[in-house]
Amino acid sequence: MIRHATLKDSIGIFELIRAHRDDLIGRPLGDIIQNIDRFVVCEMDGKLVGCASFQLWPEIGFPERATAEIQSVAVAEEYRRRHIGTELIKAVMAKIKVFEPPHAIVLTFAPEFFSTLGFKVIPKTQIMHKLYMGCINCTKHANPFTCPEIAMSVNLRRDAD
Numbered sequence: 054m055i056r057h058a059t060l061k062d063s064i065g066i067f068e069l070i071r072a073h074r075d076d077l078i079g080r081p082l083g084d085i086i087q088n089i090d091r092f093v094v095c096e097m098d099g100k101l102v103g104c105a106s107f108q109l110w111p112e113i114g115f116p117e118r119a120t121a122e123i124q125s126v127a128v129a130e131e132y133r134r135r136h137i138g139t140e141l142i143k144a145v146m147a148k149i150k151v152f153e154p155p156h157a158i159v160l161t162f163a164p165e166f167f168s169t170l171g172f173k174v175i176p177k178t179q180i181m182h183k184l185y186m187g188c189i190n191c192t193k194h195a196n197p198f199t200c201p202e203i204a205m206s207v208n209l210r211r212d213a214d
């Protein structure tokens with residue numbers, strides 16, 4: 054049910070993200086294809102009903118401290134509250150852990166969901182590298198500090214601060 058994405062999933066992922074334009078940053082099909090190896094998907098009843106992905110944000114001067122951000126998490130409305138989202142995050146975290154980053158972060162409107170997975174709310178000032186490299190290109194909100202998305206983080210390494 055939960056598996057790594059393949060190129061055949063690209064359009065389904067594109068449509069799922071587009072259907073959640075109020076909650077997620079839109080992604081062009083080309084971007085999805087270029088990053089298809091970072092996606093996990095859920096297929097049920099022959100349909101793509103969920104997806105999740107990640108991005109790595111470098112910390113200048115400290116390559117081993119790059120932060121992993123969970124992105125593009127969506128479950129089709131009629132399939133929610135069946136723990137598909139939980140299994141997608143577990144699968145994407147397994148991909149992330151291979152690189153041994155100190156933290157995984159997320160910017161989200163669904164803090165209750167991410168808190169069930171061990172994420173804690175953090176001030177956005179703790180993720181300035183994400184703000185400078187990602188949020189600065191956002192077309193939804195001009196200022197990341199007034200953007201209503203909530204920043205959350207989970208430690209993945211014992212030496213994470």
Ligand SMILES: CC(C)(COP(=O)(O)OP(=O)(O)OC[C@H]1O[C@@H](n2cnc3c(N)ncnc32)[C@H](O)[C@@H]1OP(=O)(O)O)[C@@H](O)C(=O)NCCC(=O)NCCS
Nearest residue numbers: 076126127128133134135136137138139161163165166169
């Ligand atoms: C957030 C989202 C991915 C959750 O997917 P899901 O498959 O319904 O989540 P799960 O069934 O795994 O939920 C696990 C737990 O999280 C909590 N949770 C999930 N959705 C919640 C909600 N809307 N409100 C409060 N708690 C919620 C519950 O504790 C739930 O456990 P329970 O159903 O046994 O009580 C889904 O609601 C969604 O696609 N939302 C729109 C897109 C979005 O906001 N994505 C996240 C942006 S990064």
